[in-house]
Amino acid sequence: EAAVTQSPRNKVAVTGGKVTLSCNQTNNHNNMYWYRQDTGHGLRLIHYSYGAGSTEKGDIPDGYKASRPSQENFSLILELATPSQTSVYFCASGDWGGQNTLYFGAGTRLSVL
């Protein structure tokens, strides 16, 4: 069974603080993605990666950095968190050219106060 695990599941941060959201996948997929979900919006792509060592900007990358140290792990980093980054964040893995299906983690609810 494909598995994507996110941590933490819930996080409260202070404005200006640093936040790291972690994602681990056991699917051996090359591609990994970070999305955020806000009420009234579809999932919006923040960063993605084609494999270890690669990170690419998605549609809304400002204020976020990403790190892919290995095939299995993909982190999203908020260096200076702001209240506008309060959201639910989803990590996903997938391989295109095959099933083109995304496998999602359960999400991280982040509140920046």
Added chain:
Amino acid sequence: GDSVTQTEGPVTVSESESLIINCTYSATSIAYPNLFWYVRYPGEGLQLLLKVITAGQKGSSRGFEATYNKETTSFHLQKASVQESDSAVYYCALGEVNTGNYKYVFGAGTRLKVIA
């Protein structure tokens, strides 16, 4: 740019009643994108419900079905008789190859509540 528009929720349906969640798409860079429905149950991540990659075809899963209509650029989700366990958030999405990568565009999601 590409976009996906779906029924604004929440949608409340009585158990055993029929359901339709509308989805229309706009794909500017490709004529026939792949189309997906994902579902998110409480406390879980999104999971694939069904997908169709060929225009005119129908996909089905767990009693749900959706037909890829290229004329109306629609991919409505239907179920003849819903159950309480179908309560979840449903996302319509399109996927396409864009600048050498496979890109997904998601709708805002439709929250479905099924009442006994």
